[in-house]
């Protein structure tokens with residue numbers, strides 16, 4: 001889903017980094033901070049402004065796991081299916097989330113771009129298993145019911161914010 005690029009904001013990021021190609025990682029991080037992913041349209045722009053090849057920028061963007069080339073939803077849910085979480089029943093939580101978000105296993109982001117569901121292999125909080133991270137906040141001892149409540153709360157908060 002192509003998004004209109006905010007060229008002023010991108011130019012501002014480049015300016016802050018003195019158009020220095022050695023700052024490419026920070027430049028990409030700040031760009032992702034705006035869009036929640038790296039729109040491919042920024043590659044030719046940055047290549048031209050920084051005097052490096054698009055292939056080099058693409059290489060950096062794909063090397064670091066924190067960069068995403070796919071659009072993400074407004075809310076990011078990371079559900080852990082590492083060993084500790086798996087044995088404490090993360091799968092029913094994942095299945096419930098897919099059901100309420102209407103996602104297939106191949107699809108990470110809802111059609112309305114509200115949620116992205118990612119399965120990860122450890123969130124570093126195994127003692128709290130099964131663990132879910134919603135927009136950077138850890139939720140312990142997840143169950144399908146708790147996951148459903150969590151999503152309902154986010155949807156409710158968003159509907160207030162939109163009115």
Ligand code: FES
Pocket residue numbers: 080081082083084085086121122123124125126127129130131
């Ligand atoms: S295995 Fe889930 S937090 Fe470590």
